[in-house]
Amino acid sequence: MDVTALPEECIATIISFTSPRDACRNSLASRSFGSAAGSDLVSSSSLNNLSKKDLYFHLCHNPILIGNGNLSFGIDKLTGKKCYMLGARELHIVWSNIKVYWEWFSSAESPVLPQSRFSEVALLKAVSFDIRGRIETNILSPNTTYGAYFVYALIADSFSQLHHPVNVSVRLENENEGNATHAYLRADTPEGQDGRLPRRREDRWFEIEIGEFFNGQVDSVADMHVLENKGYVWQYGLVVHGIELRPK
Numbered sequence: 001m002d003v004t005a006l007p008e009e010c011i012a013t014i015i016s017f018t019s020p021r022d023a024c025r026n027s028l029a030s031r032s033f034g035s036a037a038g039s040d041l042v043s044s045s046s047l048n049n050l051s052k053k054d055l056y057f058h059l060c061h062n063p064i065l066i067g068n069g070n071l072s073f074g075i076d077k078l079t080g081k082k083c084y085m086l087g088a089r090e091l092h093i094v095w096s097n098i099k100v101y102w103e104w105f106s107s108a109e110s111p112v113l114p115q116s117r118f119s120e121v122a123l124l125k126a127v128s129f130d131i132r133g134r135i136e137t138n139i140l141s142p143n144t145t146y147g148a149y150f151v152y153a154l155i156a157d158s159f160s161q162l163h164h165p166v167n168v169s170v171r172l173e174n175e176n177e178g179n180a181t182h183a184y185l186r187a188d189t190p191e192g193q194d195g196r197l198p199r200r201r202e203d204r205w206f207e208i209e210i211g212e213f214f215n216g217q218v219d220s221v222a223d224m225h226v227l228e229n230k231g232y233v234w235q236y237g238l239v240v241h242g243i244e245l246r247p248k
Contacts, residue, residue, distance in 0.1 A: 056075065056080075057077075059073070059074050059075040060074065060075050060076070060077040061077075062074075063083065063085065063117060065117065065118070069087075069118070069119060070086070070087040070088075070089040070090040070118060071084060071085070071086055071087065071090055072084065072085045072087070072117055072118070076246055076247050079141075079144075079247050081141035081144055081247040082139070082140055082141045082247075083244070083245065083246040083247070084135060084139070084140070084244070084245050085117070085151070085242050085243065085244040085245070086133045086135065086242050086243045086244075087116075087117075087118035087120075087241070087242045088104075088118065088120060088121050088122040088240045088241060088242055089104075089118065089119075089120055089122075090133070090242070091131055091132060091133045091240070091242065091243065092131070092132040092133070092134075093122060093129070093130070093131050093132075093240065094129070094130040094131075095127050096122055100125065100126065101124075101125055101126060101127040102122050102123065102124060102125060102127070103122070103123040103125055104120045104121070104122055104123075105120060105121065105123065106119060106120060106121070107121050107239075107241075112155065112156065113153055113155075113239060114153060114203055114204035114205050115203070116241055118241070118242065121239050121240060121241055122239070122240040123155070123238070123239050123240075124235060124236050124237065124238040124239075124240070125236050126234050126235075126236050127234055127235070128228045128234060128235060129226070129227075129228045129235065129238065130226075130227050130228065131150075131225070131226040131227070131240065132223065132224065132225050132226075133148075133223075133224040133225075133242075133243040134221055134222065134223050134224070135221065135222050135224075135245065136219070136220075136221055137172070137215045137219060137220045137221065137222055138219040140215045140245065141215065141247065142215060142216070142217065143215070143216060143217070144214070144215050144247050145212055145213070145214050145215075145247065145248045146212060146213055146214075146215055146222070146245050146246065146247055146248065147209055147211075147212045147245070147246060147247075147248045148170045148209070148210040148211055148212070148213075148222065148224045148243060148244070148245050149207040149208065149209055149210060149243065149244045149245075149246070150168065150183075150207060150208050150210050150224075150226050150243055151201070151205050151206070151207045151241040151242050151243065151244055152185065152205065152206055152207070152238060152239055152240055152241055153204075153205055153206060153238075153239040153241065154185065154186070154187075154206070154237055154238060154239070155237045155239060161234070161235040162185050162186055162235055162237060162238060163184075163186050163189070164228075164229070165182040165183060165184055165193070165194075165195045165229065166182070166183055166184070166185060166226055166227060166228055166229060167180060167181075167182065167183075167225070167226075167227040167228075167229045168180070168181060168182070168183045168196070168208065168209075168210040168211060168225065168226050168227075169181070169210065169211055169224070169225045170210050170211035170212065170213055170222060170223065170224045170225070171211075171213070171222075171223050172213055172220040172221070172222055172223075173220050173221045173223060174218060174220045179211045179212070180211075180225075181195065181196065181211070182194060182195030182196070182229075183195050183196035183197075183198075183208040183209070183210075184196070184197055184198065184208070185198060185206075185208065185238065186198070187200065187206060196208050196209055205241050207244070210224050210225070210226065210243065211224070212248060222245070224243050226243075
């Protein structure tokens with residue numbers, strides 16, 4: 001039977017039982033499938049009744065805030081798997097409640113910082129830093145290798161001692177050890193250094209890879225860590241956006 005010969009309403013009903021990713025793929029099969037995939041019958045009430053095709057692309061390019069607004073959710077365009085980002089307020093930042101050490105503010109208030117998807121970011125003013133993030137793996141896509149990335153900015157002409165490498169690691173609670181290594185926050189760090197180097201993202205924030213882990217069938221908690229390793233050297237100029245997890 002030629003499925004494309006069915007009325008558009010029938011095709012739309014069939015596609016409505018698939019995932020947003022499959023709806024997007026089906027839209028490429030033919031003109032009738034493309035029209036059906038964009039139909040109001042293939043919709044999601046949580047995002048103003050977007051069709052599944054539009055919902056898929058929306059979540060690929062526009063992560064939504066969930067929970068208390070300190071966590072965002074999106075979809076990886078190539079794989080259709082879940083992506084999450086823990087905003088600065090969702091992280092455990094040592095001394096972050098002491099104003100002389102850290103300052104909380106909206107990045108929209110700064111003329112030099114990229115726009116944040118979260119209401120607040122954290123500015124390191126004068127202290128060594130110890131930053132941790134935790135996420136339950138049962139909300140991630142199963143049987144998937146995830147990369148964890150520290151997302152941040154540096155205020156030009158204001159950062160001090162941030163040319164030294166930092167320690168980064170990620171581990172699952174049911175594992176004994178994580179994959180700790182060195183990384184550099186400064187974008188002007190010369191090539192050839194023993195450690196991971198940052199890259200500038202499309203949203204103009206920088207990121208360094210903290211590490212990776214495989215999310216299998218056993219529920220656990222991923223513990224991600226960014227730690228200044230010079231031993232209580234006071235630093236400043238680091239702006240924490242969050243930690244992002246996406247499939248590799």
